[in-house]
Amino acid sequence: xxxDKDCIVFGFSHFLGDIIDCIEAGGGALKAVVLNVPxxxxxxxxxxxxxxxxxxxxxxxxxxxxxxxxxxxxxxxxWQNYVIGFSGSQMKPLLGRLKELCIPFEPLVHQTxxxxxxxxxxxGAIVNAGAIVGPWARIGExxxxxxxxxxxxxxxxxxxxxxxxxATLCSHVTLGENVKVGANATILPDVQVGSDAVIGAGAVVxxxxxxxxxxxGVPAVVKxxxxxx
Amino acid sequence: xxxDKDCIVFGFSHFLGDIIDCIEAGGGALKAVVLNVPxxxxxxxxxxxxxxxxxxxxxxxxxxxxxxxxxxxxxxxxWQNYVIGFSGSQMKPLLGRLKELCIPFEPLVHQTxxxxxxxxxxxGAIVNAGAIVGPWARIGExxxxxxxxxxxxxxxxxxxxxxxxxATLCSHVTLGENVKVGANATILPDVQVGSDAVIGAGAVVxxxxxxxxxxxGVPAVVKxxxxxx
Amino acid sequence: xxxDKDCIVFGFSHFLGDIIDCIEAGGGALKAVVLNVPxxxxxxxxxxxxxxxxxxxxxxxxxxxxxxxxxxxxxxxxWQNYVIGFSGSQMKPLLGRLKELCIPFEPLVHQTxxxxxxxxxxxGAIVNAGAIVGPWARIGExxxxxxxxxxxxxxxxxxxxxxxxxATLCSHVTLGENVKVGANATILPDVQVGSDAVIGAGAVVxxxxxxxxxxxGVPAVVKxxxxxx
Numbered sequence: 001x002x003x004d005k006d007c008i009v010f011g012f013s014h015f016l017g018d019i020i021d022c023i024e025a026g027g028g029a030l031k032a033v034v035l036n037v038p039x040x041x042x043x044x045x046x047x048x049x050x051x052x053x054x055x056x057x058x059x060x061x062x063x064x065x066x067x068x069x070x071x072x073x074x075x076x077x078x079w080q081n082y083v084i085g086f087s088g089s090q091m092k093p094l095l096g097r098l099k100e101l102c103i104p105f106e107p108l109v110h111q112t113x114x115x116x117x118x119x120x121x122x123x124g125a126i127v128n129a130g131a132i133v134g135p136w137a138r139i140g141e142x143x144x145x146x147x148x149x150x151x152x153x154x155x156x157x158x159x160x161x162x163x164x165x166x167a168t169l170c171s172h173v174t175l176g177e178n179v180k181v182g183a184n185a186t187i188l189p190d191v192q193v194g195s196d197a198v199i200g201a202g203a204v205v206x207x208x209x210x211x212x213x214x215x216x217g218v219p220a221v222v223k224x225x226x227x228x229x
Numbered sequence: 230x231x232x233d234k235d236c237i238v239f240g241f242s243h244f245l246g247d248i249i250d251c252i253e254a255g256g257g258a259l260k261a262v263v264l265n266v267p268x269x270x271x272x273x274x275x276x277x278x279x280x281x282x283x284x285x286x287x288x289x290x291x292x293x294x295x296x297x298x299x300x301x302x303x304x305x306x307x308w309q310n311y312v313i314g315f316s317g318s319q320m321k322p323l324l325g326r327l328k329e330l331c332i333p334f335e336p337l338v339h340q341t342x343x344x345x346x347x348x349x350x351x352x353g354a355i356v357n358a359g360a361i362v363g364p365w366a367r368i369g370e371x372x373x374x375x376x377x378x379x380x381x382x383x384x385x386x387x388x389x390x391x392x393x394x395x396a397t398l399c400s401h402v403t404l405g406e407n408v409k410v411g412a413n414a415t416i417l418p419d420v421q422v423g424s425d426a427v428i429g430a431g432a433v434v435x436x437x438x439x440x441x442x443x444x445x446g447v448p449a450v451v452k453x454x455x456x457x458x
Numbered sequence: 459x460x461x462d463k464d465c466i467v468f469g470f471s472h473f474l475g476d477i478i479d480c481i482e483a484g485g486g487a488l489k490a491v492v493l494n495v496p497x498x499x500x501x502x503x504x505x506x507x508x509x510x511x512x513x514x515x516x517x518x519x520x521x522x523x524x525x526x527x528x529x530x531x532x533x534x535x536x537w538q539n540y541v542i543g544f545s546g547s548q549m550k551p552l553l554g555r556l557k558e559l560c561i562p563f564e565p566l567v568h569q570t571x572x573x574x575x576x577x578x579x580x581x582g583a584i585v586n587a588g589a590i591v592g593p594w595a596r597i598g599e600x601x602x603x604x605x606x607x608x609x610x611x612x613x614x615x616x617x618x619x620x621x622x623x624x625a626t627l628c629s630h631v632t633l634g635e636n637v638k639v640g641a642n643a644t645i646l647p648d649v650q651v652g653s654d655a656v657i658g659a660g661a662v663v664x665x666x667x668x669x670x671x672x673x674x675g676v677p678a679v680v681k682x683x684x685x686x687x
Contacts, residue, residue, distance in 0.1 A: 014629065017593030017611045021575040044648065045612070045630060054576060054594065112572045112590075114341045114358045117250040118283060129572045130590040130608070132341075132359040132377050135246030136283065148590050148608040148626070150359070150377040150394045153246045154274070165608045166626030166644065168377070168395030168413045170430075171243065172274060184626045184644035184662070186395065186413035186431045190273065201628075202644045202662030202676050204413070204431030218431050218447050218676050343570045343587045346479040347512060361570075361588040361606050364475030365512065379588070379606040379623045382475045383503070397606070397624030397642045399659075400472065401503060415624065415642035415660045419502065433642070433660030447660050447676050 006031045006080060007108070008067075011094055012039045012048050013085030018128050018147070020055070022110045023083075025129070031080065032060050034067045036094045064097070074102055081106045084124055084142050091142060091160065105141070113145075122159065131163075134171065149181075158195065167199075176211060235260045235309060236337070237296075239323055241268045241277050242314030247357050247376070249284070251339045252312075254358070260309065261289050263296045265323045293326070303331055310335045313353055313371050320371060320389065334370070342374075351388065363400065378410075387424065396428075405440060464489045464538065465566070466525075469552055470497045470506045471543030476586050476605070478513070480568045481541075483587070489538065490518050492525045494552045522555070532560055539564045542582055542600050549600060549618065563599070571603075580617065592629065607639075616653065625657075634669060 005028025009019055012035055020030050039048050052059045082103050084091050098105075105124035109115065113127040118136035121127060125139050130148040133139065137151045140159030145151065149163045152171035157163065161175055164183040169175075173187045176195030181187070183201040193199065194211025203220040214223045234257025238248055241264055249259050268277050281288045311332050313320050327334075334353035338344065342356040347365035350356060354368050359377045362368065366380045369388030374380065378392045381400035386392065390404055393412040398404075402416045405424030410416070412430040422428065423440025432449040443452045463486025467477055470493055478488050497506050510517045540561050542549050556563075563582035567573065571585040576594035579585060583597050588606045591597065595609045598617030603609065607621045610629035615621065619633055622641040627633075631645045634653030639645070641659040651657065651667040658674025658681070667673050672681045 015611070017575065021593045024575055116358055117246065117253055129574055129592075130359070130588070134358075134376060135250045147592060147610065148377075148606075152376065152394060153244070165610060165628060166395070166624070170394060170412050183628050183646065184413065184642065188412065188430055201646055201664070202431075202660075206430070345587055346475065346482055359588070363587075363605060364479045377606075381605065381623060382473070395624070399623060399641050413642065417641065417659055431660075435659070 003028050004081075005029075007083050008032045008034060008080050009083045009085045010034050010098065011036060011085035011091060014042065014045060015144070016048070016051055016085060019083055019085060019108070019126065022108050022126060022128060025111045026109075028081070029057060030055070030059050032062060032067065033085075034062050034064055036064045036097070064094075068101070077101060077103055081108075082124070083108050083126065095142065107139075116153070119151075128165075140177070152189070164201070182216075232257050233310075234258075236312050237261045237263060237309050238312045238314045239263050239327065240265060240314040240320060243271065243274060244373070245277070245280055245314060248312055248314060248337070248355065251337050251355060251357060254340045255338075257310070258286060259284070259288050261291060261296065262314075263291050263293055265293045265326070293323075297330070306330060306332055310337075311353070312337050312355065324371065336368075345382070348380075357394075369406070381418070393430070411445075461486050462539075463487075465541050466490045466492060466538050467541045467543045468492045468556065469494060469543040469549060472500065472503060473602070474506070474509055474543060477541055477543060477566070477584065480566050480584060480586060483569045484567075486539070487515060488513070488517050490520060490525065491543075492520050492522055494522045494555070522552075526559070535559060535561055539566075540582070541566050541584065553600065565597075574611070577609075586623075598635070610647070622659070640674075 005026045007023045008031055082105050107121040107125045109127040110129045112129045114132045116135040119133040120138045122139055122141035124142040127145045128147045131145045133151045134153035137155040139157045143161040145163045147165040149167045151169045155169050155173045157175045158177040160178045163181045166184040167181045168186045170189040172190045174192045178196050179193050181199045185199045185203045187205040191205055193209040196212045197209045198214040200216025203216045204218045205220045209215050213225055216223050234255045236252045237260055311334050336350035336354045338356040339358045341358045343361045345364040348362040349367045351368055351370035353371040356374045357376045360374045362380045363382035366384040368386045372390040374392045376394040378396045380398045384398050384402045386404045387406040389407040392410045395413040396410045397415045399418040401419045403421045407425050408422050410428045414428045414432045416434045422438040425441045426438045427443040429445025432445045433447045434449045438444050442454055445452050463484045465481045466489055540563050565579035565583045567585040568587040570587045572590045574593040577591040578596045580597055580599035582600040585603045586605045589603045591609045592611035595613040597615045601619040603621045605623040607625045609627045613627050613631045615633045616635040618636040621639045624642040625639045626644045628647040630648045632650045636654050637651050639657045643657045643661045645663045649663055652669025654670045655667045656672040661674045661678040662676045663678045674681050
């Protein structure tokens with residue numbers, strides 16, 4: 001049996017357990033994982049197969065070419081919901097390929113997340129458990145709002161971003177594309193953060209952050225240029 | 230149609246979207262905005278009219294004298310619930326006038342906020358989405374507890390205060406009147422904060438804070454006297 | 459009338475109001491408090507009797523020997539759910555005695571807490587209001603996760619621990635036995651914290667923490683050896 005909340009996840013992610021919980025808490029199931037590159041082992045963490053083995057049901061793993069047979073038409077792609085397993089620049093090569101296929105991504109919002117009035121979640125974005133998105137905040141495509149983070153009213157979060165657990169964006173904060181906000185970081189009202197910037201864990205950001213830099217500390221200061229994409 | 234959760238908001242607030250969401254999440258609607266002073270434009274933010282335009286229903290805006298005709302008796306004032314749109318010293322002149330009229334303010338608590346056993350919320354106070362108020366905590370009149378903040382058991386928060394998003398008050402914390410707690414700040418157990426004090430964003434407050442000062446940092450130290458009211 | 463959520467609490471705790479709220483929010487009631495040592499008065503805080511007096515029903519207080527008459531068999535102990543009122547080394551002497559009696563402790567999880575898929579809560583652990591426990595996280599026996607804290611996926615929290623309000627553990631964090639995490643502290647992914655360590659309020663922990671030390675600051679550094687147990 002398939003529910004209309006069943007999802008296919010692209011790419012391996014250490015965040016996979018959270019994605020599965022978002023899917024299942026909404027009454028769906030993970031139907032398949034599609035890997036475009038081989039999984040990179042990570043010391044002390046479970047492999048993809050070990051993670052999937054913890055589920056009560058069997059989840060097939062495909063390579064991209066196995067999953068997408070030459071005879072498929074766009075109609076085949078509309079049978080499912082699709083989720084990207086990782087964020088930022090890592091997903092871009094795969095995402096280009098998926099956009100060519102016109103994959104109809106949906107946002108994936110955990111049932112315990114709070115979306116206040118007028119909040120808009122982009123295609124393929126993930127809002128994890130207990131996250132709060134304030135009124136009229138706009139979250140970009142394929143951005144991840146992790147467990148228990150707080151987004152203020154009228155914030156604009158760009159695409160391919162990642163807001164870590166417990167982070168707090170006050171009102172009217174603007175994040176560019178591919179911005180990473182560390183765990184429990186705080187960004188004050190009206191602050192603008194440029195694309196590809198990284199906000200360190202626990203940082204308290206009082207002033208605008210230029211594109212491509214890494215800031216940290218209380219109050220946050222520039223530590224270095226962030227890695228070029 | 231009018232529900233008993235319909236509200237009239239006094240004063241313009243950039244926080245208006247949150248107030249509306251608190252009202253609507255409880256099944257009510259915003260029936261009118263009453264301005265006592267002309268709105269101050271703020272660069273890069275929407276005007277009151279633009280904010281109201283985002284609603285699916287029309288909300289009239291009155292001056293105080295338009296809204297309160299000379300022939301009204303106290304009975305007219307009991308038809309509605311009333312909310313103050315801003316906090317602290319800004320609201321005081323208006324509030325004096327409203328108190329003379331014996332306006333029956335109700336607390337406005339978002340339906341996703343968590344009020345633990347014995348928690349008491351003062352008249353006209355606002356508890357925003359995902360805020361948690363611990364057992365037997367007492368929140369003063371017209372105080373705002375913003376999105377995702379956490380108030381410990383047996384805390385006493387004075388009137389006209391503002392607790393910003395993500396802030397954490399441990400147990401038995403006492404805040405005087407008109408105290409502002411910045412985003413994601415932390416106040417340790419048993420700490421007493423004097424009236425009109427300001428706690429900076431991300432500050433970690435280990436010791437009592439005298440009235441009228443501004444503290445910031447980890448651990449928090451006095452930065453300056455707060456603006457005289 | 460007794461519900462199967464009714465609980466007996468062992469030991470006095472300033473956290474008692476939260477424990478009662480966890481019990482009552484789940485439809486139960488506090489049936490008795492059993493003190494093994496005399497209560498220590500704490501300046502400016504309510505006594506146990508004053509706390510119990512705030513309830514709408516009467517709660518008897520027993521000494522251990524009053525509560526456990528010589529003629530009781532193990533069957534008598536199965537009538538109730540049991541909760542420990544305090545955490546860490548304070549509870550150990552009492553806990554030894556209770557383990558001899560084979561007291562069947564249950565975890566006590568507030569109904570507003572979020573347990574994600576595969577999360578496992580140990581016997582006698584308490585998860586307070588609004589806490590979020592990520593997928594496949596494992597929480598040890600008699601550990602307290604306080605109001606609004608966030609535990610990442612695949613974390614392992616040891617027994618007799620205490621995670622304070624608003625603290626954030628990222629994914630794959632490991633805490634040993636009897637670890638105290640201060641309010642609003644942040645622990646980054648994959649960090650391992652040794653037994654009996656103390657993480658200061660607001661600390662941002664980037665690196666492993668040895669057993670028995672106290673760390674604080676942003677980023678966290680070792681301040682001193684923690685008190686010997």
